[in-house]
Amino acid sequence: MTQAEVQTSKASAAEAELARLRAGDERAFEALVTRHYGTMLAVAQTYVKGRSVAEEVVQETWLGVIQGLDRFEGRSSLKTWILSILVHKAKTRGVREARTVPFASLGPDDAEAAVAPERFRGAGDGFAGHWRAYPGNWHASAEVTAQDRETLRVAMRAIAELPSAQSTVIRMRDVEGYSSEEVCAALDVSEGNQRVLLHRARSRVRSALERHLDG
Amino acid sequence: MAESAEHVTCQEVVELVTDYLEQALPADEAAVFEQHLNFCDGCDWYVDQMRTTIATVGRIEEENVPPAIREKLLAAFRDRRRS
Amino acid sequence: MIAYKFLRPDGRSVFTGFEWPLPDDTPGAWVEAPVVPCRSGIHACRTADLPLWLGRSLYEVELAGDIVEERTKVVASRARLLRRIDAWNDDLRDSYTRDCADRAHVLARSASPPMDDWDAVVELGIPEGPALLGFVAARIAEERDGLDAYHAERDRQRSWLVERLALADSV
Secondary structure: OOHHHHHHHHHHHHHHHHHHHHOOOHHHHHHHHHHHHHHHHHHHOOOOOOHHHHHHHHHHHHHHHHHHOOOOOOOOOHHHHHHHHHHHHHHHHHHHHOOOOOHHHHOOOOOOOOOOHHHEOOHHHOOOOOEOOOOOOHHHOOOOOOOOHHHHHHHHHHHHOOOHHHHHHHHHHHHOOOOHHHHHHHHOOOHHHHHHHHHHHHHHHHHHHHHHHHO | OOOOOOOOOHHHHHHHHHHHHOOOOOHHHHHHHHHHHHHOHHHHHHHHHHHHHHHHHHOOOOOOOOHHHHHHHHHHHHHHHHO | OEEEEEEOOOOEOOOOOOEOOOOOOOOOOOEEOOOEOOOEOEEEEOHHHHHHOOOOEEEEEEEEEEEEEOOOOEEEEEEEEEEEOOOOOHHHHHHHHHHHHHHHHHHHHOOOOOOHHHHHHHHHHHHHOHHHHHHHHHHHHHHHHOHHHHHHHHHHHHHHHHHHHOOOOOO
């Protein structure tokens, strides 16, 4: 498909989904909740302390979505709209509870190498900094496909084990497909900070996949 | 950033890869990065691994919604029709 | 503007995988891509850039439209492949690789003190081909004598290529 065709097809799928939701299609609503729940919880937890409080915020958000469905004009995407409701409720709740987790504490603290330093040649080796042994060529093996169920499970487990700030960013960017601008606005973080968190998260998930695929 | 204006090491590449894929590297650095991928199969495969990782994560769909919460939200959704 | 472009053996771009319309007796069709820094545009080499981008197949390319000259490449909004430079074949690639390896050895061994650690990796790199060995030779020159020596070595590589490939030399 061309870029234009992809955009058009995405737009009509979105319209169809909104129509189904407005018509009261429970399967559509359940699919929507299932799709976004985990990320919404992660985002809520950057504003409020405690999982149960975060779960309340997420539930309140969904109730707000249900109430607002008829009024939603579709100028932004559904998921952008849902995110804005969530952030508003989370911020309000966070302030009220006076237990807002300041974003500074979510920032990257000490350096974290994407790949263990011993996998590269050392200063005395000549060609310092280059791979001692190359990483695997994943396109060379037919079993490596992003759709493989076991590979997906390994990735999900890896994300679940990430520090919360890294988990939130990779969920928002790579699972949900929010733009970097949306992530920065929702989490009140700089572009550079967001990218460092994304980098660390992706590096850890890649490592997990490598252990699974290459042994 | 890289020590030399003219090259990056593999160790630097694995730290710069996210900036590169996000198109956040300045033009000259992106060019040096690509020159490296051109001669280094190891890093070419690493960047490819990273793309595969992103694609894999992008296919995650299942999320565990606690059953009680799921039922509560569905009930609220059903109630909307009646109002 | 005439420039050069390396493609994969199947005629695809090295980084984007884009399938280029290949020339036979006549130039290939024009390709368009708006120039947006770091995001889009057609990349090509001036002769000085050749050693940095060595690939499997080499083509002469005509650039038109918006043309932006960057430090190590040219980016254009319109281009077509004029002819494949058949002289850039496996034999010449091997010859270039060997030449760079020999230069690397000379530079490493004649350094004071000799750069034994670098010298040891030269032969290991041979199977990786011309792009790697060109880089190794230039890096050894840089380690020996600084950034100017790096550029001088790259310029030596450019001359080698221009002469063997009978290219019209540009700056």
